[in-house]
Amino acid sequence: MTPHDLLAETGPVRTCIGCRERAAKRELLRVTLRTGGDGSLAVVPDPAGTAPGRGAHLHPTSACLELAVRRRAFGRALRSAGSPSVDELREHLAMSETE
Template identity: 75%
Template sequence: MGCRARVAKRELLRVTAGSSTDGRPAVVPDPTATSPGRGAHLHPTSECYELAVRRKAFPRALRIPAGTGVSTALLGEYLGQRDHQA
């Protein structure tokens, strides 16, 4: 979704539309790929995440209505923690 490079699905992180702690629409990581609903996939790297944010790819891919102010903070935090563990 961010860099649009093609790789095996198991190498990608699935994200879904959810809600943040304050109830606003948010992009939520789904590492087990078991959450219901529409999902999108991206490389689990900060670079791919930042590119997807810059391209405004999350609302389009997850079909979140425009103008709702979708938050990507939860996904950013998840990827930041993952980068520090590696």
């Protein structure tokens, strides 16, 4: 199946920054970078996909999250210097997986 065929069947296609598989945008969770008051960086979930700024997409599973952390994909995908915290995203995924 070519990328064009996938787009025709499912709509917009994005790549998961964890496992690097292409999937329909609706199957992935968009994440963005938030800067705290103390200058700390945190990756936060954006389920609505409406937060301003650069975003990245991830399968909503802890396995893809851990792959992305191990590969240091968040810093590259979100173009940030340093290693952002993923604690809030990890909590969001844990709650989603238990529901």
